[in-house]
Amino acid sequence: MRQHHNPFGKGITDMPTKIDGKVTKVYTLWFSLLQRCYDPAWKANNKAYDGASLHEEWHTLSVFNQWFEQNYIKGWELDKDLFGKHYSPSSCSFVPKIVNMFTTKSGRKQTNGLMAGVYRPTGVKSGRFAAQCKDPILDKNVYLGMHDTELQAHQKHVERKHQIALQLVDLYPEMTTEAKQALSTRYLQ
Structure with missing residues (x-):
């Protein structure tokens, strides 16, 4: 990964970004947050990040690093989706990849034009709707x-x-x- 002193005109790189010649995990993650929020070319190909924003203090790598060191769990991923579209100390958490x-995946629109978890089975002419849910x-x-x-099919999907x-x-x-509270209440109707 090429390093930038001022990524996307927003980031402030005020600490080392490599250890023993290898780019640090915190820099890679911080750079990706800036990219998700400020890189128009990247956002054009990743519509799920429309409206994503970054806490102003996290524009500074050392400030983000302080939060990272207190919260990082090896092998887990940074998540904001439980809390909305804003990356900040109060709206992010490290969670398992699953x-x-x-x-x-919950917020993605389906290509069939139907509500999430709903489809019309091929060959069924009854006008009814099938429900399904990806169970990770x-x-x-x-x-x-x-x-x-x-x-009704969508409601069954949301219940699951x-x-x-x-x-x-x-x-x-x-x-x-x-994170547990947000996940526990995310799909309540």
């Missing part, structure tokens, strides 16, 4: 039955997402209290 992927714990899509309306969220909270008690 949790980060679970919450990230089982690592498979779970079929949730046929429903009379798109909304809530059940999975609660299971993830139980599986990873090391998550921060704020």
Whole structure:
């Protein structure tokens, strides 16, 4: 990774970014936050980050590094999606990859034009809607039955997402209290 003294005209690189010739984890993560928030070319190809913003104090690498050192859990990923679109000390947490992927995929629009978790099975002419949910714990899509309306199918999908969220909270008690609370209530209707 090429280092920048002032990434995207916003970042302030005020500490070493390499140790023994290798770019540090904190610099790589900090740079990616700046990129997600301020690089128009990158954002054009990553629509999920539309509206993403970065806490002004985190523009300074050493300030972000202080938070990072207090909160980093090896192998876990930085997540803001549990709390919104703003990267800040109060709206970010390190979570297991399975949790980060679970919450990230939740907001994506489906290509079939239907609500999340809803599809029309091929060959079914009844006008009914099928529901499904990707279960990251089982690592498979779970079929949730046929429903009379798109909304009913979507509600079944959201109910299952809530059940999975609660299971993830139980599986990873090391998550921060704020992350567990946000995950526990994310899919309540």
